[in-house]
Amino acid sequence: MIRNYLKIAWRNLLKNKTFGAINLFGLVTGLTTCLLIFLYVNDELSYDRYHEKAxxxxxxxxxxxxxxxxxxxxxxxxxxxxxxxxxxxxxxxxxxxxxxxxxxxxxxxxxxxxxxxxxxxxxxxxxxxxxxxxxxxxxxxxxxxxxxxxxxxxxxxxxxxxxxxxxxxxxxxxxxxxxxxxxxxxxxxxxxxxxxxxxxxxxxxxxxxxxxxxxxxxxxxxxxxxxxxxxxxxxxxxxxxxxxxxxxxxxxxxxxxxxxxxxxxxxxxxxxxxxxSNKIGELNGNGNPDNVYIFSVIGFLILLLASFNYTNLSTAVATNRAKEVGMRKVMGSTKLSIVAQFLSESLALSFIALFVSYALLFVLLPSFNELANKSLSFQQILQPRLILSSLLLMLVLSLFSGAYPAFFISSFVPSQVLKGKISKGFKSGWFRNSLVVFQFSITIILLVGTIIIYRQLAFIKQKDLGYNREQLLTLHNIGSLGDKAVSFKDELLNISGVEAASMSGFLPVNFNRSSNTFLNNPTGSLEGSVSMQNWTIDEDYIPTLGIKLLKGRNFSKAFSTDTTAVILNEVAAKKFGGDAILGQKIYTLNGIENKEMISYTVIGIVKNFNFSSLREEVTPLSFLYGKDRGSITLKVSSQNLPGLISQIESKWKARIPEQALNYSFMDEDFNRQYESDRKTGKIATSFSALAILIASLGLLGLVLYAVELRTKEIGIRKVLGASIQNVYALLTREFLVLVIVAMVVAFPAAYYLMQRWLKDFAYRIDIEWWVFVAAGVFTISIALLTVSFQAIKAATMNPVKSLKSE
Structure with a gap:
């Protein structure tokens, strides 16, 4: 019996090639996406579990x-x-x-x-x-x-x-x-x-x-x-x-x-x-649990969209198989056997989709690794856990997507079907319409999310950080030069195209950090103390990075007392009482164990600048005057960068011929801090495209169903004088209503979800009204493109063909 079911399933798939291809494409897309996300989530959840004592x-x-x-x-x-x-x-x-x-x-x-x-x-x-x-x-x-x-x-x-x-x-x-x-x-x-x-x-x-x-x-x-x-x-x-x-x-x-x-x-x-864990002193950039939750939900939703497509398209072709069901019932088939037949077709199609999805996994895995910043291996695709999960997923998917069409079609009344009539219940489209509303709601949410993610990333890229990161070239590992580092810096200033140079390992775009607690009194009392970043810089640091000095002065070689001077940012100065701290002393311990207090005179206040991620507020920062040979930062002109870098490398090789020069541009270092957010944006874009595609297929299924159901109605309307425009409007109006309902559902949900995502950033964009308008217009355009072809085809059909007796 099962063999017979599968044989009939195969014949119906060949007979309805268009519907079969659309169904197969939707299921393959959903399964492949879900399996890729499963690999991603499984990888995120497997961290540090390989240790025996984990x-x-x-x-x-x-x-x-x-x-x-x-x-x-x-x-x-x-x-x-x-x-x-x-x-x-x-x-x-x-x-x-x-x-x-x-x-x-x-x-x-x-x-x-x-x-x-x-x-x-x-x-x-x-x-x-x-x-x-x-x-x-x-x-x-x-x-x-x-x-x-x-x-x-x-x-x-x-x-x-x-x-x-x-x-x-x-x-x-x-x-x-x-x-x-x-x-x-x-x-x-x-x-x-x-x-x-x-x-x-x-x-x-x-x-x-x-x-x-x-x-x-x-x-x-x-x-x-x-x-x-x-x-x-x-x-x-x-x-x-x-x-x-x-x-x-x-x-x-x-x-x-x-x-x-x-x-x-x-x-x-x-x-x-x-x-x-995302604490001070982490040894690596840890993962984002929100991404795991979001991608898991999106993977499930895309699979759900594909399943809904199967339900919609199976219902759309039900009229073509109504007589088959009627004849089976007349010949003695039970409702259960008819249900089993249609579920076996769903299972067969799901199995083919799973096979194709696994083939696609091997093809897409390298691109997915690059997109998600992962190193998933082909061996992980063949792990027993994934295979068993895939088979279970396929079984659940086939039962879920095939259940409604199977029970729906098996409920046809033979006497009505064989007379060319279909039960009134077949005209009730609330369930299928609900599926389309759900599909487009998810699509709109993903579209809004994608737009907002890219707008936030553009905001980060363009935001005034309080320092200039453009045309700054950083030379690393300057400590290799030892005492020659200062003379090397001075030599670089003689190169045409080098406008300024500063030597310090503390930069807004790296992870070299040092903190200390400063007191407003020499007694050691913690009352009024401020813990802050404590960076050692030279006199050229502030002008080279374009940091604005608001009050007081910069460090200078002309003042020998600057070795015990300090410059604060606005936040730090405010904690010590504001501008009044200028010229006053603050204190810190010279090592906790020897308990000696050192005093520093505040000589300047600089404008706040973002020396950490834009996910965080600007915190207190102090500059001390001294020599830190971590790196040299050069402000350079852009006229001939390759030639300029070549000259710098030549001077480096003259001093350390055995060591290659290691350098980077500060704007590139800054952008790397948000690489994971860009990856998230790209993944969201990919998911949005898939959701749009799958939702369009679902809408196509509903259009085909409507045209099939209303063929005679359209013919009668045309005979009575309805124009092509009238028929087109008739068929498209109800689908546009579904998209508008989806927008009403999706916009509040998208606003809430993206507000939560943006809360991770201390500096963020506002969610503006035009984002929703753009997503809505785009979705309506996609819906009209999907509906129009079948609507125009139905509107231009010869009414003689639709009204002839069967």
Whole structure:
């Protein structure tokens, strides 16, 4: 029987090629989109789950609040892990990580920068599972100046992974390679190329509890009670802070808490970090949980749209199969067997669609990886979990999309069907109209969302940030020049096309940051203190970046006292009382452990500028005068950039011939900060196009159904004198009403959803009325294009053909 069902299904598919092709295209589009999103979501949810102890690893996070300052931190004091492990038997082990920055490794006379380098405790490989290709994980980070490389770096430098015992020599020290690990999986919340021993970091030996610089992870025992452990950690943390606050600033913890302060400890599960953590001190750019939710919903909705298309189109061709159903019933077929026949057709079409979708996955995966900034592999397409999910999805889809047509068609009354009549219930189009309204509502929401995303990105690109990022060329790794850095900067100013130059590693578009707490009194009281970014710059920094000086003056070589001077931005100045702070002193500790206060005189106030993401408000910032050899920023003319860069490279090679010049343009560095948002915009555009296409197919199905149902009516109207325009208006009017209803439903929903998305940005656009008008006009245009062909075809049909007796 099943074989017979499938044979009839195949014959009907061949007989109705147009409807079959449209149905197949819709289902393939929906399934392919859904499977791609499944791969994306599965990848996002799999971060850090490859570690054997993943369910027992936690990061210790800190929340601090005092004197109006608030910090939600992914880092903690240097000795926190060691103290907690020694105090609480529930903790099996701990390890720490800290960014080291760029290391210049020298091999065969060539110096190459390695950017992703971290200090790590020797217990790193006891807690996290990284496969060693050579070396001993138990001892790899025990020795000072040891180096553990990943496979990519080992092959780049040595063309081999069997290199334990080899050395790198730099200007400062010699590193000995003690291990090579496989490249870390992309599904990790940190991704380093090189690890060096934590013992090499002098700051890691500090016993202070007020310094927050280390990502600390603990592995708890299987029988540990987390609530009890966290409570004990909270208590000990308060005890440590209380002792240090009293010793350093002569303030008790109780006083700080009574004044609205807070000092909280929390345990962040390792597997939650990627999607649920966005704190100060993260080791990588974590994912956005909103994207996971949004893409999941969109994938489901697109699949739903495709399913609705099948329902609409199956209903549209029902009249062509009415006599078939009538004859089957007369010959003794039961309603159940007819339902089974139509469901088997749906199942067969879904199976073909799934097969085609899998073929498309292999074709589209590279493009999708580029679009979504992923590295999904072909092996992931063939994983049993995805295949089983796909088969289940196909079964549910075929039942869902085929159920209504199957039960609807099987309900035809044989006597009426064989007389050429169809039951009155067939004229009731509320269900099919509801499907079209739903389809176009989703389409309009996606259209509005796409427009707003691109407008926000354009706003970011064009916004006045308070500094000039155009025509600024940044030269990196200037520390390699040592004491020659200043003379190199002066030499660059002699090149035609270089208008200004500044040397500082602190830039609005990189992640080099340093914070400090300044006090308005020398007593150490936290009352009136301000925690802020604290950047070291030279006298050329402000004019080179085009930052506006509002009050006072810039740093100058002419003033020897500027080594103890400070320039504040508007936010910082306001916290200290506004313009009145100009010429006054503010204070900071010269190291927490020696408790010495240093005073700085405020000599200037600069206009606020966005030195972080536009998702965040401008926060307090201070400039100190000094030498920071992180990078040199050049203001250049655009007349002959290739020639200018060539001259700069020539002067660099004259000083460091073994090291390539590493440079970037500041506007490109700025744009990279919003790469994920641009990817989201592109994905939204793609989804919108698919939704429009699928919704148009659904509308086409309803048009075909209406024309089929009203063929005789159209013929009679034409005989009675109706013009082509009259018939066209008759057929298009009701569909335009459906689109207008969809707009009424979609506009409030789109407004609400995009307001939520925009809330992530501290600086954002307003959602204007014309966005909805544009989306509505575009949707109506698409609907008219879809309807017009069939409406005109029906309107120009010879009435003799439509009125002849059957």
């Amino acid at each position: 369910d027992r690893i936690y990061r210790i996070d800190n929340e601090l609040k005092f004197a109006g300052n608030y910090f939600d931190l992914a880092v903690g004091p240097p000795q926190m892990g060691q103290v907690f492990k020694a105090s609480f038997p529930e903790i099996e082990n701990y390890t720490r990580l800290r960014w080291k920055g760029t290391v210049l490794l020298k091999k065969d006379g060539q110096v190459r920068p390695v950017d992703r380098v971290a200090y790590a405790d020797s217990t790193l490989f006891n807690i996290f599972d990284f496969k060693f290709l050579s070396g001993n994980p138990a001892t790899a980070l025990n020795e000072p100046n040891a180096l553990v490389l990943n496979e990519t770096q080992a092959l780049k430098f040595f063309n081999s992974t069997n290199i334990v015992g080899q050395s790198f020599v730099t200007d400062r020290k010699t590193y000995k390679i003690t291990g090579v690990i496989e490249d870390m999986p992309k599904q990790s919340h940190f991704d380093f190329d090189v690890f060096v021993p934590m013992a090499d970091d002098e700051d890691s030996k500090a016993t202070t509890w007020l310094s927050q610089n280390y990502n600390t992870y603990i592995a708890v025992r299987k029988d540990a009670n987390l609530a009890v452990l966290q409570s004990k950690m909270f208590k000990l943390n308060h005890e440590k802070l209380a002792l240090e606050l009293k010793a350093v600033i002569n303030q008790t913890l109780e006083d700080m808490l009574k004044s609205g302060g807070a000092a909280n400890i929390s345990l962040m599960p390792l597997t939650d970090i990627h999607l649920k």
